[in-house]
Amino acid sequence: MSERPVLDVSGLPTTAFGHRDPLWWGLAGLMSIEGTMFAIMAASYFYLRGGAHLWPPAGTLHPGLGITTLNLAILLASIVPMHFAADAAEREDLPKIRLWLIVATVLIVAFLGVRIAVLQRLTFRWNSHAYGSLIWTTVGLHTLHVVTGIVENLLLITLLTKGPVEDKHMDDMRLNSMYWYFVVACWVPFYCIFFLDPGLLGASAG
Amino acid sequence: MSAEPIDPGRTVEDPPADVPEADRRLLERTWEYASGLWGWLAEVDHTRIGVRYIATALIFFALGGIEALMMRVQLARPENGFLGPDLYNQVFTTHGSTMMFLFAVPIMLGLGVYLVPMMVGTRNLAFPRLNAFSYYVYLIGGLFLYAAFFLNTGPDAGWFAYVPLSGPQFSPGKRVDVWAQMITFTEISSLAVAVNLITTIFKQRAPGMSLNRIPIYVWAMLVTSFMVIFAMPAVMLSSLMLALDRLVDTHFFNPAEGGDALLWQHLFWFFGHPEVYIIFIPATGIVSTILAPFTRREVFGYMALVLSLVATGFIGFGLWVHHMFATGLPQLGLSFFTAASIMIAIPSGIQMFCWIATLWGGKLRFKTPLLYVLAFIFTFMIGGLTGVMLAAVPFNTQVHDTYFVVAHFHYVLIGGAVFPLLGGLFYWFPKMTGRMLSETWGKVSFALVFLGFQVTFFPQHILGFEGMPRRVYTYLPETGWGNLNLLSTVGAFILGLGVLVFVGNMLASMMSGAPAGDDPWESDTLEWSTSSPPPPYNFQYLPTVGARAPLWHRSENQPVVVGLRSDRREFLITGMLDADPDHRQVSPGPTIWPFFLSLGVGITFIVGIFTPWGLPIGAVPCAISLIAWFWPRGDQGHHVLKEKKS
Numbered sequence: 025m026s027e028r029p030v031l032d033v034s035g036l037p038t039t040a041f042g043h044r045d046p047l048w049w050g051l052a053g054l055m056s057i058e059g060t061m062f063a064i065m066a067a068s069y070f071y072l073r074g075g076a077h078l079w080p081p082a083g084t085l086h087p088g089l090g091i092t093t094l095n096l097a098i099l100l101a102s103i104v105p106m107h108f109a110a111d112a113a114e115r116e117d118l119p120k121i122r123l124w125l126i127v128a129t130v131l132i133v134a135f136l137g138v139r140i141a142v143l144q145r146l147t148f149r150w151n152s153h154a155y156g157s158l159i160w161t162t163v164g165l166h167t168l169h170v171v172t173g174i175v176e177n178l179l180l181i182t183l184l185t186k187g188p189v190e191d192k193h194m195d196d197m198r199l200n201s202m203y204w205y206f207v208v209a210c211w212v213p214f215y216c217i218f219f220l221d222p223g224l225l226g227a228s229a230g
Numbered sequence: 231m232s233a234e235p236i237d238p239g240r241t242v243e244d245p246p247a248d249v250p251e252a253d254r255r256l257l258e259r260t261w262e263y264a265s266g267l268w269g270w271l272a273e274v275d276h277t278r279i280g281v282r283y284i285a286t287a288l289i290f291f292a293l294g295g296i297e298a299l300m301m302r303v304q305l306a307r308p309e310n311g312f313l314g315p316d317l318y319n320q321v322f323t324t325h326g327s328t329m330m331f332l333f334a335v336p337i338m339l340g341l342g343v344y345l346v347p348m349m350v351g352t353r354n355l356a357f358p359r360l361n362a363f364s365y366y367v368y369l370i371g372g373l374f375l376y377a378a379f380f381l382n383t384g385p386d387a388g389w390f391a392y393v394p395l396s397g398p399q400f401s402p403g404k405r406v407d408v409w410a411q412m413i414t415f416t417e418i419s420s421l422a423v424a425v426n427l428i429t430t431i432f433k434q435r436a437p438g439m440s441l442n443r444i445p446i447y448v449w450a451m452l453v454t455s456f457m458v459i460f461a462m463p464a465v466m467l468s469s470l471m472l473a474l475d476r477l478v479d480t481h482f483f484n485p486a487e488g489g490d491a492l493l494w495q496h497l498f499w500f501f502g503h504p505e506v507y508i509i510f511i512p513a514t515g516i517v518s519t520i521l522a523p524f525t526r527r528e529v530f531g532y533m534a535l536v537l538s539l540v541a542t543g544f545i546g547f548g549l550w551v552h553h554m555f556a557t558g559l560p561q562l563g564l565s566f567f568t569a570a571s572i573m574i575a576i577p578s579g580i581q582m583f584c585w586i587a588t589l590w591g592g593k594l595r596f597k598t599p600l601l602y603v604l605a606f607i608f609t610f611m612i613g614g615l616t617g618v619m620l621a622a623v624p625f626n627t628q629v630h631d632t633y634f635v636v637a638h639f640h641y642v643l644i645g646g647a648v649f650p651l652l653g654g655l656f657y658w659f660p661k662m663t664g665r666m667l668s669e670t671w672g673k674v675s676f677a678l679v680f681l682g683f684q685v686t687f688f689p690q691h692i693l694g695f696e697g698m699p700r701r702v703y704t705y706l707p708e709t710g711w712g713n714l715n716l717l718s719t720v721g722a723f724i725l726g727l728g729v730l731v732f733v734g735n736m737l738a739s740m741m742s743g744a745p746a747g748d749d750p751w752e753s754d755t756l757e758w759s760t761s762s763p764p765p766p767y768n769f770q771y772l773p774t775v776g777a778r779a780p781l782w783h784r785s786e787n788q789p790v791v792v793g794l795r796s797d798r799r800e801f802l803i804t805g806m807l808d809a810d811p812d813h814r815q816v817s818p819g820p821t822i823w824p825f826f827l828s829l830g831v832g833i834t835f836i837v838g839i840f841t842p843w844g845l846p847i848g849a850v851p852c853a854i855s856l857i858a859w860f861w862p863r864g865d866q867g868h869h870v871l872k873e874k875k876s
Contacts (some may be wrong), residue, residue, distance in 0.1 A: 031437060031774055033802055033811050034793030040813045046356040046433045046803060053425030053459060061463040064500075068471075068482070068493060075490050150480050154488035157480035161471070179857065190862065 039192050041114075051199050055206045058169070062210050065165070069158050069217060080222060081153045087145035089223035095138040096215045099208050102131040106201040113197035121197055122184045128204075129177045136170060139163070162214055169207045176200055254770050256796040261353070261766040264820040272820035274358035275766050276347050279365050281662055283340025284655070286365075287333050288733070290372055294328035297321045299726055302686075306719040308707040318703035319386035320405070324379050326389030327409060330505065331416040332372045334647060338512040339423045339458075341654065342451040344662070346427055348757035348764060349445050351436030351773045353801040354817050356429035359824045359859065364422040366828030371415025374836060378408040385409035388701065390502060391472065393483040393494045398476045407476060407839040410469040414835055417462045420508075424455035424462075431455075434801065435809040436756065437791065438775040445755050445778075446529065449536050450515025453543040454508050460547065461504035468497035478842055492557060499550035506642065507546040511539060513647040514581055516654040517603050521585060523657075523753040524600040525592025528779050531584035538577035538584075545574045555626045564623050571621035578614060582607065597751075598672035602653025605680045609645025613638060616691070631701075634694025640687045652679065652732060659736065660750045664762045665743030671735040678728030685721025689714040754779035772802055775809075823859035830855050 042048055073079045105128035112120035143163065150160035180200060183189065264272050273279065300321055304313040313321060347355055355361050378384055385405045387396035396406045431452050435444070444452075471482040472494070481487035483494050518529050529535065551559065551567040585607060594600065616638040620626050629635060659667050698711050705711055749758040759781055760769050771790035777783035791811075794800040799817040804810055834848025 029787050029789040030771075030792040031789045031811070032793040033791055033814060034795075036793075036802075036811060037813045038815065040803070043806075044803070044812055046429045046815070049429040049432055050357055050360075050425055053428060056459050057421055057425075057463055060460050061467050064464050064467050064497065068467075068497070071493055071496065072482075072488060072490055076488055081488060150474070150478060152487075154481040154484065154490075157471075157474070157482050157489070161474065161480065175853065179860075183862065188862065193862065 039195065041195050041198065045195055047195065047199060048202075051203060055203070059206070059210065061165070062162075062214075065158070065162050066213060066217065069162075072154050072158065076155075080155050081148075083147065084155065085147045086223050087142050087219070089219065091138065091145070092142055092215065092219040092223070095135060095142060096211070098131055098135045098138060099211060102128050102135065103205060103208055105131065106204045110198045110201035113194040113201075116191070116194055118184055118189060122181055125177050125181050125184075129174060129181070132170060132174055132177070136167070136174075139167065139170075159218055162218075166207075166211055166214070169210070173204050173207055176203075250770070253796050257767045257770060258765065260797060260799055263766055268822065269820060271825045272362075272822045274354070274362050274818065274820050274824075276343050276355045276358065276361060277662075277764055277766075277768075279361050280340050280342075280344025282365055283336055283343055283368070286369060286372070287337035287340060290328050290332040291337070292729075292733070293376065294325050294333055295726055295729060297325035297328070299722055301325065302719040302722040304703060305705075305715050307716060308705050308709070308712050310704055313703060315703045316386070319701075320379065320382075320384035322701055323385045323388055323391075323409070324375065327375065327385060327412065328372075329643075330389060330509075331413065332368075332375070334509045334643065335416070335420055335505070336368055337651065338454070338509055338647070339420055339427075341516075341651075341658075342427055342454070342512065343423060345658065345757060346430055346448055346451055347434070348760065348768055349448050349755050350431060350434060350439060351756045351769065351775065352430065352434040353768050353772070353799070355426045356434060357426050359818055359821055360422050361426055363824035363828055364419040364426070366825050367415050367422075367831055368419035370828055370832040371412045371419070374415065374832070375408060375412040378405070383408055385412075390498050391494075392498075393472065393475075393491045396472060397483055398479075401476075404839055407473060410473045410476075411835040411839060413469045414466055415831075417466045418831070420458050421462055424458035427451050427455045428459075432806045433803050435804055436773050436775045437802070437804055437809055437811050439804075440808045442532075443775055443778045443780075446518040446532065446535055446539075447512075447515035447755070449539055450511050450518075453539045454511045457504045457508050457511070457543050457546060461501045461508065464497050465501035468494060468501075471497075473838070477839075492554070495554050495557065496550070499553045500547075503550040503553065504546045506639075507542055509643065509647045511542060513606070513650040514539065516650040516657075517585060517606060518581075519755065520599045520603050520650075520653055520657050521588050521592075522779065523751040524595045524597060524603070525588055526595070527588065527592045528754070528782075529584065530587040530591065531580075532778065534580050535584050538580045541577040542574065545570060545577070549574060552621055552626070555623050556630045568621050568623055572618060575614060575618055582611070598667070598669060598676055599653040599657040599751075601673065601676050601680075602649045602656070605676070606645060606649040606653070609641055609649060609683070613641030613645050617642060629694050631699055632694035633690040633698045633700055636700050637687045637690035637694060640683075640690075644683055644687075649679075652676075655736075657751065658757075659739070660746030661757055661762045661764070663740050663743070664746055665739050666746050666750060667735050667739045667743060671731060671738075675728045675731035675735060678724055678731060680728075682721050682723070682725030682728050686718050686725055687721070689718045689721075693718075749781070754782045756780055821859065823855050827852060827855035827859065 039045075043052075105124040109121050109124035109128065112118075112124060146156075146159070148156040150157050177200070180197060183193065261275075263269070263275060263278065300313060301318070304310050304318060343355065343361060347353065375384075383403070383405050385391070385408055387401055387406055387409070391406060391409055394400055396409075431444070431448055471480070474480040475482055475484065475489075481489040483489045483491050485491060518535055522529050548570040549567060551563060552571045555564060555567075585603075616634070620629070620635070620638060656667055656672055659665075693711055693714050696709075696711060698705065698709070705715075746762050748761055750762075751758070756773055756775070757764070759773060771792060772794065773780065774789050774791060776785065776788050780788075791802060794802060794814060799819060800814050801817050803812045803815055805812050830848055830851035833851060834844050836844070837847050838844025
């Protein structure tokens with residue numbers, strides 16, 4: 025090895041938060057993919073609606089603006105403990121992270137419960153008509169994300185309880201919250217087009 | 231001893247007199263390939279997996295080629311009886327699906343998996359285990375399609391599976407479901423690779439490789455990856471809708487219940503048109519890369535080339551309706567998409583002029599890779615021109631669904647992507663194997679491929695003008711199409727022979743080719759600065775970069791990176807814009823769980839063809855694998871390989 029100038033990086037840290045961490049980019053990629061999927065779902069809704077004579081189809085009853093809005097409120101509320109959990113992760117305050125993750129998980133499970141009640145009130149199924157196919161499939165895809173969120177939270181709670189917890193896990197906690205905000209945000213437009221718009225304006229002609 | 235170690239906390243058993251050598255041996259042990267069958271399945275190294283991608287895709291290329299030859303035999307003369315109509319439908323559908331989903335996209339992404347980490351000067355991809363998972367999901371999807379094909383359940387509704395033909399009413403049985411699930415497998419795989427490449431390119435470039443010094447090939451893979459992310463969800467979702475329509479009686483595409491058959495075409499082509507560019511853009515990256523060493527100059531117009539790539543990436547999303555000109559769309563829509571389809575010729579044209587300018591001022595070395603580039607320029611020019619013709623609605627309606635379209639897209643896809651790819655494989659083969667391909671046989675195979683291609687596909691333009699529709703299993707003698715079809719068949723066999731010679735050359739050279747050395751072509755990009763084949767850690771000292779062509783403008787004072795620990799799989803994370811060193815991370819070692827996860831995904835989708843319970847059934851192995859994959863072992867400071875030995 026001849027004399028050669030070097031760039032010594034041994035002093036650099038071994039963890040970094042936020043977009044300095046490659047994992048953040050991996051998650052951003054995942055959110056872009058799934059966000060695109062939900063956007064295309066919404067586009068399909070409006071495409072079929074634009075070609076329909078009556079939308080929603082005749083005989084469709086609204087499941088109730090109250091219960092669907094309540095459900096959205098529970099979902100939005102779950103952001104708060106997830107945010108506190110991420111906050112606590114920044115301070116490496118393990119008991120607080122665990123506490124807020126448990127609160128969030130309880131809220132998310134409650135959300136799923138109310139969602140099941142909403143689905144029971146629907147007067148159609150996925151095989152009734154294309155409108156039913158759109159709503160059931162979208163709810164199904166979103167529920168899959170919600171269930172994934174619950175499983176992730178439970179795993180993190182277990183990890184926090186059993187250890188060993190490393191400093192790099194703090195970034196995982198924050199990314200977990202970031203992903204949850206995304207799952208919540210995905211539902212808001214669908215609440216509007218599925219429940220709010222027909223609820224406020226009634227069954228409108230297409 | 232300027233390259234002095236590194237981290238005092240590290241254990242080096244050799245005396246410091248020979249530090250680089252001891253350090254190299256330690257790196258060797260840390261990054262060692264896993265051994266045995268278990269180790270093979272657990273491998274996470276990007277060069278190993280990249281080569282697997284390429285080899286697997288080439289096998290599917292051969293299968294798709296055999297199907298093409300079967301079709302050409304059937305069409306060689308009127309009223310031929312070689313393939314019946316049902317088998318012919320399966321063969322052309324499997325041919326198209328194989329070439330698009332199992333050959334073209336995977337081999338382009340696989341080449342990126344192999345090259346990008348070395349070109350940007352890092353040790354592995356950002357998510358090595360995700361990379362292993364991508365490969366296995368792709369492999370399972372491909373094997374699944376062919377298992378079904380040999381069980382007489384090969385898809386038969388065309389590679390774009392239009393409803394209502396592919397719907398429950400007109401395609402009973404499981405053939406279309408096989409197609410839909412194969413799509414999902416390959417798209418998951420491509421999406422995972424795209425995320426991996428983007429992250430690697432953004433966060434792991436060698437210090438000094440600012441945005442304006444990224445090799446053009448890497449730019450091409452970056453644009454391609456973004457296109458994958460925004461295009462492929464459309465086909466995943468639409469194939470899910472199709473599968474649901476067929477399995478649980480949803481009505482997405484059923485007009486009787488408020489669905490719409492055209493929704494399928496919109497969703498499919500919103501993916502399908504960008505798909506063409508997902509295949510073509512990496513090929514242009516290969517062309518720009520090959521040109522430099524074989525013209526002995528940097529490629530002309532770096533900035534114009536990069537901006538053209540990015541522009542193509544955007545405009546590529548605005549063209550999809552030109553596949554649907556015959557569906558009765560409103561006038562405004564037709565005009566808009568005609569304009570967009572003509573507009574995309576602008577960035578392609580700019581690239582073309584940059585390549586010609588490079589050739590113009592260069593000292594050309596007429597080796598096989600350059601011949602493929604020249605063949606690409608010639609052939610893609612023709613395919614591009616017929617593309618501009620097809621963008622005009624009246625012309626499009628006239629030749630819609632005829633062999634003119636078949637000729638056009640084979641000129642674009644084979645001329646535009648396969649020619650550069652073959653040139654690229656010839657060019658990088660020495661890096662992958664340490665041996666040169668035979669130049670003589672390379673030229674022989676090039677001549678056969680080029681000649682065979684033109685003889686096969688040029689007559690199809692004329693057949694299209696004469697009205698021969700695509701996807702017919704035979705035609706009547708009175709049509710007068712017999713002679714041109716026979717010519718086309720002869721060409722197909724010449725082309726097939728050329729590919730055979732290419733593959734034979736690869737196999738023979740792998741055994742007995744001349745040793746290549748590190749940099750046989752005197753190239754300008756970083757992958758040639760390490761040995762051939764590269765060690766599992768790619769570079770003993772990560773490079774830094776001071777110029778766009780780092781190997782041609784290497785100054786004596788260009789520093790190398792030291793200070794990464796060699797006793798664990800450490801690599802350097804840099805800033806996104808200027809690639810300033812930011813922090814160090816540990817790259818995960820071999821593990822079996824991505825393989826098991828891909829099996830879980832396989833169970834989900836394959837059982838899902840028969841019953842909706844596929845989802846909960848498959849979710850169990852998927853969840854177990856994911857949890858095992860991510861469960862922390864606290865082994866960050868340890869020798870990861872040891873734990874995996876079982």
